[in-house]
Amino acid sequence: MKYVTEYRDAALVKGVIEEIRRTVTRPWTMMEICGGQTHAIVRHGIDQLLPPEIELVHGPGCPVCVTPLELIDKALAIASHPDVIFCSYGDMLRVPGSGHDLFSVKAQGGDVRVVYSPLDAVALAQQNPDKQVVFFAIGFETTAPANVMSVLQAQRLGLKNFSILVSHVRVPPAIQAILSSPHNRVQGFLLAGHVCAVMGYWEYPPLVEKFNIPMVVTGFEPLDIVQGILQAVQLLEAGEVEVANAYSRAVTFEGLKPAQDAINKVFMECDRKWRGIGMIPMSGWDLRPEFDEFNAEKRFDVESIQAEESPLCIAGQILQGLKKPHDCSAFGKECTPERPLGATMVSSEGACAAYYKYKG
Amino acid sequence: MTDEPTNIEGAVCAPPLTHNEQIVMGHGAGGRMSHQLIQKAFLPAFQNPALNVGNDAALVMPDSRQRLSISTDAHVVSPLFFPGGDIGRLAVCGTVNDVAMLGAKPLYLTAGFILEEGLPMSTLQRVIESMREAAEEAGVQIVAGDTKVVQKGKADGLYITTAGVGVVREGINVSGANARAGDAVILSGTIGDHGIAVLGARGELGFESSIQSDIAPLNHLIEAMLDASPNIHVLRDPTRGGLATTLNEIAAQSNAGILLDERTLPVHPEVGAACEMLGFDPLYIANEGKLVCFVPHEDAGKVLSVMKKTRYGEGAVIIGEVIAGPRERVLLKTAIGSTRVVDMLAGEMLPRIC
16 A cells, blocks of 8 residues: 555564664653554564664543543533534544443433544535534644534534534643643643644654653554654654654644634633643643634533543553553453453553453 | 743543443444444353354355355445445445355345335335345345334434355354464455445545445455465455454464564555545445455465456455464554554544544
8 A cells, every 4th residue: 555555664664663662772761642543553563573762652632532531521411412413533432521421321222423624524414404403623733634624614604503513622732731740740742733734744853842852743544654763763862852853754843734724713722620630731722712603612611511530540640651551450351442441551652452362 | 922931730631431331333334343243242141152153144054965055144334325326335345245254155144124214215215126126136036025204303314134944064163263273365356445435425524535335245256265265264354444454353263373474465545545635545435346265375375366356356456474483462463564453443443534
């Protein structure tokens, strides 16, 4: 497959790993921020091939995992409404709220549908004028352009029966939170290539400067990932602190200006709770007031729903890179993908799910 | 962005969901939730030696001379017609294959039809004609049937249940519990074609695809394989839950380990591309015309070469081997040389967000 096969070439990957071995002289701890990268690392077993000096810790970059409990409860309340068609990306259906999940709502007669694009939800709203169509707009910067396009499209079409439930999060404030933690062990970051494809990487030099830590924009195929690790090791070994781009076939410094403009037109920064971590100031996006009519929280009067998360699993510490899934006593026992205790086991991008699936 | 250190609240979690109270779609996906449903709801009530073995068909011996393979399969698919097949061909091939996977020659099928009020007669005729063709190809007769009609809205057009019976060859002992260390694992062709073809027919891919379902009766292929080697240990068709789930079932039934070589797994380029775009793994996608065969290493070459000469086995390859341990695990040697676990499908296969 073009643009995939060549980035999974075993000889090339091994060559880069050899280069990492030659370069590394002491232990380094680095974090891949993106859940998609965590998944690729474990799926391809990249961590097994790295020299023991390199420790990868898995970051909070799975949008499904970090969606806060109370927002899922809001989603469940809206989806249970008889006149609602509730649309979601697939892997959100299995995430438990306080009492149940979207699968349960569906089993009880709720009209819950998996869509591959928010624009599919807009089309459903057009086709079903007597129904309220709600899209669960979760994600990092990667899904934001498509999600805001659904709002702009609905506005252009004059739809009165379309709204989105927003739980958007942003990478830079999460990195700031991790680096500000007194427990931080991370010495270098692999930045999320797809996030940077949209946003560029102009947001990161101030963080690099403030925390004196190198960051490398990294892609998702095995060769991309080992290349990102190699560049991070080279910077760390040389004591150089900068943002490097190891994913230049997709990412520029500026990013996609039209996408950023669309995001800024529809969204504004806001404080956001992260499941397992807690409140991170100005770490989310929400709809601007001028788009209130597309705000599902307001349309369905669910703003007052609150939820308390119970301290049973260590998802929060895993999301912050403080612990690995195997460090959890419930891992693979009380907590499995069928009976997830925590969000990191629920999503296929979650670190625990990736470990369970590929490492056993 | 603020410069204030963030207040980290610490570990938080949600209570587990057991889905014991009601049926959810995951119970029908063929993965671990389906297994748990069988274990908890059906086995305690019905248990008997033939059922407890856990194969897709039961081996029964009405007298000391004959061994029969019996199976049944319920078919629900939307849409009813899709590239490469339809619910009728599925209903015949699904049961023919389950019966044949014990090393049996399928002979007779029965068919039960649940029809939704308003179903066009022409649709039913097309399905019946397709069943006739598939039965003819497989060399089985549909010898009994039943029809029920339910009110509009109480079914999705048409459901078909088939049951089948066949005679197990003499001197053959094929079961999911028979895998032994040293066996070669042979796969009859590309994986994931059926699942992706049906998704495409539902309009859920968001892009054009020319993938055809692989639905096929595999009994003639199996006959040729057993002619080549009576020592075949395991035959199974990796349907719902995909190859990964089927291999995990066999590893558990046989108390053995399985080691796959990722580089050998045959995936049609279009199926691979669809999976990359949607966040699916071909290992978990349904097939309806493929089988896996476990055979002692020394017989693997002749079985493979016979398979390659048949219509439904021409893409056959050796994908791995049975290993002594770790037991009840499927491992995969990745293309870049590492090793990872291949787990069973959990519940429903869900497309990933990005």
